[in-house]
Amino acid sequence: MWRDWSRHINIHSAGGKMPEYTIVSFNIRGRCEAARMLLADQGLEWKDEFVTIDTWLQGDLKAKAVFGQLPVFKDGGLTLYQSNAILRHLARKHGLYGKDLNDQSCIDMMNDGVEDLRIKYLQLIYKNYEEGKDAYIKSLPAEFKYFENVLGQKKYGNGFLVGNKISFADYNLVDLLCNHLVLAPGCLAEFPLLSAYVKRISSRPRIQAFLSSDAHKNRPINGNGKQ
Numbered sequence: 241m242w243r244d245w246s247r248h249i250n251i252h253s254a255g256g257k258m259p260e261y262t263i264v265s266f267n268i269r270g271r272c273e274a275a276r277m278l279l280a281d282q283g284l285e286w287k288d289e290f291v292t293i294d295t296w297l298q299g300d301l302k303a304k305a306v307f308g309q310l311p312v313f314k315d316g317g318l319t320l321y322q323s324n325a326i327l328r329h330l331a332r333k334h335g336l337y338g339k340d341l342n343d344q345s346c347i348d349m350m351n352d353g354v355e356d357l358r359i360k361y362l363q364l365i366y367k368n369y370e371e372g373k374d375a376y377i378k379s380l381p382a383e384f385k386y387f388e389n390v391l392g393q394k395k396y397g398n399g400f401l402v403g404n405k406i407s408f409a410d411y412n413l414v415d416l417l418c419n420h421l422v423l424a425p426g427c428l429a430e431f432p433l434l435s436a437y438v439k440r441i442s443s444r445p446r447i448q449a450f451l452s453s454d455a456h457k458n459r460p461i462n463g464n465g466k467q
């Protein structure tokens with residue numbers, strides 16, 4: 241069950257003008273925090289519009305949503321649904337999608353790997369938390385080893401998942417790993433490259449500022465209070 245937060249709007253803007261982008265979501269980190277991390281790291285401004293469960297249950301927003309779900313992302317006249325499409329849109333606009341077509345395809349591959357793990361994580365959180373938590377944590381090394389291997393090869397990345405520049409897949413993976421560090425604080429201990437990668441990306445100055453902001457810290461990770 242979703243918590244009933246009061247509706248409110250947060251504006252992440254250094255200047256006086258309205259930000260270019262709007263994210264409409266429940267007031268959770270959920271599937272939007274990677275996009276928020278990307279925006280913060282790139283020095284971009286955005287408006288968060290949080291929808292309460294009451295508003296959502298009225299049904300108008302759901303009926304209008306292309307797949308009946310949040311988040312919604314607005315960029316001028318463009319309205320986008322699907323969190324990974326939102327990440328890709330921002331990546332294309334802001335140079336976070338590699339240097340060429342091959343990089344793009346490898347970044348897509350990595351992001352699909354992140355999505356596979358996110359789905360497993362969300363199934364645990366929303367469907368099987370009490371019964372499944374221990375087994376899920378035991379299964380994590382088998383999941384993380386793939387990303388550790390990628391970071392250990394020059395074939396794809398060089399400090400990042402792909403190439404020598406951050407991409408949207410990096411923000412997505414770091415966000416998901418941060419959630420896992422809350423679920424199981426020691427879960428990266430046997431993965432030195434992955435641990436160093438999370439530390440390195442989380443300590444980029446704007447990401448560090450974002451992660452230590454009240455807006456981020458006070459936003460629940462998931463909608464049912466489990467984490």
Ligand SMILES: N[C@@H](CCC(=O)N[C@@H](CS)C(=O)NCC(=O)O)C(=O)O
Nearest residue numbers: 270271308309310311321322323324
């Ligand atoms: N594949 C979608 C999944 C979106 C999703 O699961 N949305 C949830 C909240 S994060 C939702 O809208 N739940 C309410 C509902 O389905 O009515 C995405 O990546 O954006």
